[in-house]
Amino acid sequence: xxxxxxxxxxxxxxxxxxxxxxxxxxxxxxxxxxxxxxxxxxxxxxxxxxxxxxxxxxxxxxxxxxxxxxxxxxxxxxxxxxxxxxxxxxxxxxxxxxxxxxxxxxxxxxxxxxxxxxxxxxxxxxxxxxxxxxxxxxxxxxxxxxxxxxxxxxxxxxxxxxxxxxxxxxxxxxxxxxxxxxxxxxxxxxxxxxxxxxxxxxxxxxxxxxxxxxxxxxxxxxxxxxxxxxxxxxxxxxxxxxxxxxxxxxxxxxxxxxxxxxxxxxxxxxxxxxxxxxxxxxxxxxxxxxxxxxxxxxxxxxxxxxxxxxxxxxxxxxxxxxxxxxxxxxxxxxxxxxxxxxxxxxxxxxxxxxxxxxxxxxxxxxxxxxxxxxxxxxxxxxxxxxxxxxxxxxxxxxxxxxxxxxx
Numbered sequence: 001x002x003x004x005x006x007x008x009x010x011x012x013x014x015x016x017x018x019x020x021x022x023x024x025x026x027x028x029x030x031x032x033x034x035x036x037x038x039x040x041x042x043x044x045x046x047x048x049x050x051x052x053x054x055x056x057x058x059x060x061x062x063x064x065x066x067x068x069x070x071x072x073x074x075x076x077x078x079x080x081x082x083x084x085x086x087x088x089x090x091x092x093x094x095x096x097x098x099x100x101x102x103x104x105x106x107x108x109x110x111x112x113x114x115x116x117x118x119x120x121x122x123x124x125x126x127x128x129x130x131x132x133x134x135x136x137x138x139x140x141x142x143x144x145x146x147x148x149x150x151x152x153x154x155x156x157x158x159x160x161x162x163x164x165x166x167x168x169x170x171x172x173x174x175x176x177x178x179x180x181x182x183x184x185x186x187x188x189x190x191x192x193x194x195x196x197x198x199x200x201x202x203x204x205x206x207x208x209x210x211x212x213x214x215x216x217x218x219x220x221x222x223x224x225x226x227x228x229x230x231x232x233x234x235x236x237x238x239x240x241x242x243x244x245x246x247x248x249x250x251x252x253x254x255x256x257x258x259x260x261x262x263x264x265x266x267x268x269x270x271x272x273x274x275x276x277x278x279x280x281x282x283x284x285x286x287x288x289x290x291x292x293x294x295x296x297x298x299x300x301x302x303x304x305x306x307x308x309x310x311x312x313x314x315x316x317x318x319x320x321x322x323x324x325x326x327x328x329x330x331x332x333x334x335x336x337x338x339x340x341x342x343x344x345x346x347x348x349x350x351x352x353x354x355x356x357x358x359x360x361x362x363x364x365x366x367x368x369x370x371x372x373x374x375x376x377x378x379x380x381x382x383x384x385x386x387x388x389x390x391x392x393x394x395x396x397x398x399x400x401x402x403x404x405x406x407x
Contacts, residue, residue: 027385028117030057031130034097035108035119041098047076047156050097050126054154055079057133061140063152073164076156080172083140083150090149090175091399094351095129095182095367096158100374110382118379127380128182128367128388129154135392146396147403151176158351161311166354173355178325178399180392181352181364184373184380186344189333192365193326193343195353196242197315199278201268201285203229206304207294209253209262218296222264223252225294225303230266232288236281242345243281244271271347273315313349314356322361324407329363332394337387366392 021032039050055065063081070078076098099121106120117127132152139146153172155162162169173179185191207222233245249267253259270285272278289305296302326343333341343363352364368384 025386027130027134027389030133031117031122031127031385032108034126034130035122036103037097038103039097039099039121040102041075041100041157041159044074044076044156047098051076051079051154051156054097054129054133054152055081058136058152061133061136063150068165068168070157070164071168073157075164078156078165078168079152079154081152081154085146085149087147087149087403089147089177089403090151091178091180091396092151092153092172092176092355093132093180093182094153094155094169094355095125095132096155096162096351097126097129098155098157098159099124099126100159101376101378106376106378111379112382115382116379117382117385118377120378123184123368123370123378123380124373125158125183125367127370127385128184131366131368131385131388132182132392134386134389135396138389138393139396143397143400147400148177148396150396153351153355155351161313162351162354166313169351169354170357173357173360176355176360179352179355179360179362180366180395181350181362182367183350183352183364184367184370185341185365185384185388187369187371187381189337189339189341189369189384190344190365191326191329191333191341191363192316192346193322193363194273194318194345195316195349195364196244196271196273196345196347197275197278197353198311198313198349199270199272199282199309200311201270201307202310203266203268203305203307205229205264206306207260207262207264208296208301210260212258212260216298218298218301219260220262220294220296220301220303221260222294222303223261225292225305226250226264226266228293229288229305233268233285236284241277242271242273242347243277244347245269245281246271267310273345274317275314278315313353316350316353316356316362316364318343318345319361322363325361325363328398329366329391329395332391332398336390336394337384366395 101120207220
């Protein structure tokens, strides 16, 4: 029995050793090539190589290519590819080529026995891009004259928040009627109907430093004021409404026991699911800052508070306007993948958030199902790559029919 087991194990290893990636179907070859490009966000040369790889594919499909230089930050160029339709309506896809992991550490590999493909950034977000390219190739080959303009927007620095491109995204959003996000579905295949927005406050409190043992000296403790602010803000955490106020970092002027702290800083991350909730928290934040607790017992002077907004990402809100699109996509998945999925909320923000406004509609999570994002075991379900390409193709067909029917 032991010898037989050893023999089977050797056969399996020989099969794995003799397997040629040349036997992979076209989309899987494309995915392997894209994953093997080292494109961590700070590797600008590598990300640009990945951007160029994508632009070559889209150019062959008849898209007009733009590479947009980052106006305010150092990064690779934003890729915007457009294929004109017969109407003024526009469908925009949004994805990114930058990754957290490095393919040298997390190489592309097949685990077909478990229906998995692994690799750096494979789920987030390279497989989503390949599914989109595959769908577009199929759609264009069968639909010579499509009504909608089709735009593909690919960020080079999404994993660090796409700094420098937010205004461009916003402008592209206003000329997009429908926005389809290529971020991964979850492991069950659920799509994303809403995403939290985030606002990052950098807060500085100025007090007056002194020796903690000398009475009679003017002093105002900035750290005590900051502690009070944090306590008051924490009262507005509401898991049911998906409001979260989180202090990620605190820094003080001194590192000693016997000093009254004259300056204290904090980085505050606020998450919200609607613009109304964002403004609610902002009003409360300003009210807290404008009513300080700490003052000098000798002069009556109070602390001074200063803040800056370091990032301000709007939410992807789940509105009634999205309902028909959501139901259409869920029905496509049921037909193609043979399963019923849900539309879910994600607490993380993504580039699609910046493209959304009061006039358009959008859905995210149309990329393949995957898991263990940003780890050495990041993966997608192997059959999901083609299935999600079919879902995207089916969605494009449905949107074309809706246009023809005046919907």
